[in-house]
Amino acid sequence: MLEPGNMIRFGHVYNGCELNDALAVYLGEEPYHRQDGTIVRNFKILVVGESTPTLCDKGLKKHIRKVEA
Numbered sequence: 001m002l003e004p005g006n007m008i009r010f011g012h013v014y015n016g017c018e019l020n021d022a023l024a025v026y027l028g029e030e031p032y033h034r035q036d037g038t039i040v041r042n043f044k045i046l047v048v049g050e051s052t053p054t055l056c057d058k059g060l061k062k063h064i065r066k067v068e069a
Contacts, residue, residue, distance in 0.1 A: 004028040007067040008045065013060065023048045023067070030055060 002008070006026045010019045027044040034040065041058040 002026050002061075002064075002066060008064045009067050010060075011063045011065070013063050019047070019054075019056075019060070019063075024054075026064075027053055 008024050008026050010022045013019050024045040024047045030042045030044045032040040042055050044053045044055055046053045
């Protein structure tokens with residue numbers, strides 16, 4: 001289970017994706033509440049070397065693994 005502050009690494013997402021093999025810090029869930037009442041389950045990461053967090057779709061979770069120290 002991922003917790004905020006965990007180091008993660010992406011596997012191969014798709015050809016040309018900037019997140020392929022990227023090392024990042026998992027910042028936690030970031031749900032988006034639409035006006036129609038639907039909740040979109042997103043999460044935020046901070047890629048190592050970047051200064052701005054990235055919002056990711058929940059479908060990307062299958063491409064990440066927790067990095068153990």
